[in-house]
Amino acid sequence: MAKALLSESAKPTGEHYRILFMSWAGWVFDFYDLILYTFLLIPIGQELQLSKVQLSFVLGASLAATAIGGVIFGILSDKYGRKSVLQWTILTYSIGTLLSGFAANLELLIVFRIVTGLGVGGEWATGQTYVGETFPPRVRGRYGAFMQTGAPIGVALASVVGGFVAPAIGWRASFFISFLPAVLVVFIRKRLPESDVWLARQQLSRHPDAKRLTAVGDLREKVTLLLTSYRKLFVLSLILAIFDMSAYWFTYSWLPGYLHQERQFSMVKSALWILVTQAGGFLGYFTFGFVADSLGRRPAYSIYSVVMAVGLVMITLLWDLIAAQPAFVLVFMFLVGFGTGMFGGYGPLFAELFPTNIRNTAMGSAFNLARGVQFFTPVAIAVIAQSYGLSGGIFVAALFALLTGAWIWTFPETKGRTLEI
Numbered sequence: 001m002a003k004a005l006l007s008e009s010a011k012p013t014g015e016h017y018r019i020l021f022m023s024w025a026g027w028v029f030d031f032y033d034l035i036l037y038t039f040l041l042i043p044i045g046q047e048l049q050l051s052k053v054q055l056s057f058v059l060g061a062s063l064a065a066t067a068i069g070g071v072i073f074g075i076l077s078d079k080y081g082r083k084s085v086l087q088w089t090i091l092t093y094s095i096g097t098l099l100s101g102f103a104a105n106l107e108l109l110i111v112f113r114i115v116t117g118l119g120v121g122g123e124w125a126t127g128q129t130y131v132g133e134t135f136p137p138r139v140r141g142r143y144g145a146f147m148q149t150g151a152p153i154g155v156a157l158a159s160v161v162g163g164f165v166a167p168a169i170g171w172r173a174s175f176f177i178s179f180l181p182a183v184l185v186v187f188i189r190k191r192l193p194e195s196d197v198w199l200a201r202q203q204l205s206r207h208p209d210a211k212r213l214t215a216v217g218d219l220r221e222k223v224t225l226l227l228t229s230y231r232k233l234f235v236l237s238l239i240l241a242i243f244d245m246s247a248y249w250f251t252y253s254w255l256p257g258y259l260h261q262e263r264q265f266s267m268v269k270s271a272l273w274i275l276v277t278q279a280g281g282f283l284g285y286f287t288f289g290f291v292a293d294s295l296g297r298r299p300a301y302s303i304y305s306v307v308m309a310v311g312l313v314m315i316t317l318l319w320d321l322i323a324a325q326p327a328f329v330l331v332f333m334f335l336v337g338f339g340t341g342m343f344g345g346y347g348p349l350f351a352e353l354f355p356t357n358i359r360n361t362a363m364g365s366a367f368n369l370a371r372g373v374q375f376f377t378p379v380a381i382a383v384i385a386q387s388y389g390l391s392g393g394i395f396v397a398a399l400f401a402l403l404t405g406a407w408i409w410t411f412p413e414t415k416g417r418t419l420e421i
Contacts, residue, residue: 019193020147024127026123027148027151029090029094033178034062035155037113038254038257039158039161040166042267043170043171048106050106052385053382060377060378061113066118066120069368070367073088073125074122074125077126078198083195086127087185087188089120090182092115092116092122093116094119094178094179095115096116096118098175101172101174121371125368129351129359133198133419141290141297142289144289145348148288148346149282149286151281151285153278153282156274156278156279162256164271230354233411234366237366238369238370240408241367243404244400245373245374246377247398249371249374256271261390273333276334280333280339284307284337288344292345293415297413304342305339307339309405311335312395314332315329315332316392339401353414
């Protein structure tokens, strides 16, 4: 009798939790390495004599690289397995961050941040595919969202290092110490099993009668993803991710600078207030899965997108209305973070939409091509700021949040769906 798949378990086991924790930890440091740069913008700009637009271009280049990394590592993960590629992505972004500390000019900084972006782009889809393929369907939404709590933890860690540690040790040393997450690779190699859904697919493809047809079919699905029966779902997924990514990066790419430059916060105070948004983000990610498993994927996205939009409007256009009451400002900063909890839905949603042979490729491509589009976001905010201030640029995020909440209704409801092998 064939052994039951992990996803067929009645409830999560120790193996499930090990997979979840290591994927979560990879995502924590993935996001930390990407966001740390936004807290070091000012000292980097001062030392290397870079303008706002040049600094924005560096961030944009790393975001564009996530698109390439998502596609490359997605294809590699579908071919070589979730466990192996998870290790490769963590090593890639850790090395990129380490090298960033050696940057002597704009060109080298761009190159090293691109390396970081490649690894960042690959880690999310690999980790979410890993979790999505192994957890039981009835709890897939909540555990996919649990993994996503690594994002606000990563931002919070970047806030601490950027706001408190960097002023004492310098921006270069801050990048150097950020190589430490690479040690996760050792634990992943020793402690985690491979995705048994992926292994089952590999075993199926080795059958003499199926091997040639499966190999040709898998290649065709990957190369012509937009031309297959999944093309509509892929395009819908890409647009959803573009709207949501735009909401996120229009918010966070210049938020520390906005608080410091336009609201006259010290770097330490800016970091503390960013921690408030990340406390909201952690709670948002933590609760999103329960809401999605209870009400469905579509209502959950809509609820959280509206919450984020309200918070953004209040801390930008209506700042003067609430500035006299710092407690109100903190509440709306918290709501901005809470609304980003909708990112907790992507792993489960994409896993439920696509079959195993193209799951990581489709997931990585849609999510990270959307993030790659954000190459223009930091620069766009810097340009808008010349006429309307950073608050005007960040306000645009509220519009994208609302578009996300509306666009999700173009999808089928996938709550509780059994994954296709």
